[in-house]
Amino acid sequence: MHDIADLIALFRERASTLVLYARQWLPREQAEDIVQDVFAKLIERRQRVPGIAWLYRCVRNAAISELRSTRSRLQREQRIAGERSDWFDASPDALIDAARAAELIEQLPAAQREALVLRIWSGLGFAEIADVMNISTSTAFAQCQSALAELKKRLEKPCPTKT
Amino acid sequence: MSDQDLNLTPAEQELSLALGTLRPAALDLPFDRLAFEALQRHSTRQLRLWRATAALLAIGLAGVVLMSSGGNAPAPTITAHAPTPTHQSIDPPAIAFASPIEPGRADYLRLRSAILRDGLDALPAVPTASPGRVLSVRDGSGV
Numbered sequence: 001m002h003d004i005a006d007l008i009a010l011f012r013e014r015a016s017t018l019v020l021y022a023r024q025w026l027p028r029e030q031a032e033d034i035v036q037d038v039f040a041k042l043i044e045r046r047q048r049v050p051g052i053a054w055l056y057r058c059v060r061n062a063a064i065s066e067l068r069s070t071r072s073r074l075q076r077e078q079r080i081a082g083e084r085s086d087w088f089d090a091s092p093d094a095l096i097d098a099a100r101a102a103e104l105i106e107q108l109p110a111a112q113r114e115a116l117v118l119r120i121w122s123g124l125g126f127a128e129i130a131d132v133m134n135i136s137t138s139t140a141f142a143q144c145q146s147a148l149a150e151l152k153k154r155l156e157k158p159c160p161t162k163t
Numbered sequence: 164m165s166d167q168d169l170n171l172t173p174a175e176q177e178l179s180l181a182l183g184t185l186r187p188a189a190l191d192l193p194f195d196r197l198a199f200e201a202l203q204r205h206s207t208r209q210l211r212l213w214r215a216t217a218a219l220l221a222i223g224l225a226g227v228v229l230m231s232s233g234g235n236a237p238a239p240t241i242t243a244h245a246p247t248p249t250h251q252s253i254d255p256p257a258i259a260f261a262s263p264i265e266p267g268r269a270d271y272l273r274l275r276s277a278i279l280r281d282g283l284d285a286l287p288a289v290p291t292a293s294p295g296r297v298l299s300v301r302d303g304s305g306v
Contacts, residue, residue, distance in 0.1 A: 016187040019190055032190065035192070039197060043201035044201040044204050044208075045205070088186060088187060088188060091186055101182065120179055126169050138169070145175060148178050151178060
C-alpha cells in the first residue's frame with residue numbers, strides 16, 4: 001500500500017480496534033495517542049504496510065514501549081482497570097452486555113485477552129495472531145480457546161446480586 | 164498449522180459471534196489533520212535533506228576550485244644527479260690549456276724559445292737610447 005489515501009482509509013477502518021488493542025496496556029487517551037503516532041510515522045515515512053498483522057505489531061510495540069517508559073506503572077494499571085467499562089459502546093444489537101463483557105475480559109490472563117481481542121474484534125487469523133504476539137499458531141489458537149472457555153464459564157454463572 | 168486446521172467448537176463459535184456483536188468504543192481521531200501534519204513534516208525533512216546535500220556539494224565544488232587554482236605554479240622538476248666518483252681525478256686542470264695566450268705573452272714565449280734554441284744571439288738588437296728620453300723611477304713619495 002503506497003497511497004496516502006489508502007493508508008488514511010485503513011486507519012479509519014481499523015482505528016477503533018487498534019485503540020482497543022492498545023488499551024490492554026494503556027489508558028484510553030494514551031492508547032489513542034499511540035495509534036495516532038503510529039499512523040503519523042507511517043505517513044511521514046511513506047511506509048509500506050506489508051499486512052494487517054504488521055500494523056497491529058507496530059501498535060503493540062509502541063504501546064509496550066510506552067508502558068515501560070512510564071514510572072508509575074502500577075498507578076496506570078489501576079487507572080486502566082477503572083476505565084475498562086468503556087471498552088465497548090453500548091448497542092441494542094449486542095447479544096452481551098458491554099460493561100459485563102468488558103469486566104470479564106479484564107479478568108482474563110493478559111495473553112488470553114490479547115489473543116481474544118485480536119481474534120474477535122480485529123478479525124485476525126490464528127497465524128496472524130501468532131505473528132503479532134510472536135508465538136506459535138497452535139499457542140495462539142490455544143490462548144483463544146482458553147479465553148473463550150473461561151468467558152463462557154463465567155457468563156454462565158449468575159451475576160452476583162447486591163442485597 | 165493453518166487456520167482451517169484449528170476449529171473452534173460450536174459453543175466457542177457461538178460465543179465468538181456474540182462477542183463480535185460488541186462494537187469497540189467509537190473514536191473521533193482527526194486522521195486528515197494528522198496526515199496533513201505528517202506530510203508537512205515529511206516535506207520539511209526532505210527540504211532539509213536537499214539543502215544539506217546542496218551545501219555539501221557547494222563545499223566540495225569550492226574545494227575542487229581552490230585546489231585547481233593552486234595548481235598554476237610550474238610543476239616541480241625532478242633532476243637526477245650522477246653519482247660523484249669516489250676516486251680523485253689525476254687529470255691536470257683544464258684551465259692551463261684552455262686559457263688563451265695573450266698577444267704580448269706570445270711574443271715573449273716565442274723569444275724565449277728562440278733563445279733556448281739559438282742562445283743569446285737570438286736576442287734582438289738593443290735599440291740605441293734616444294737622448295730626449297729619460298727613464299725615471301717614482302718612489303713612494305711621488306717625487
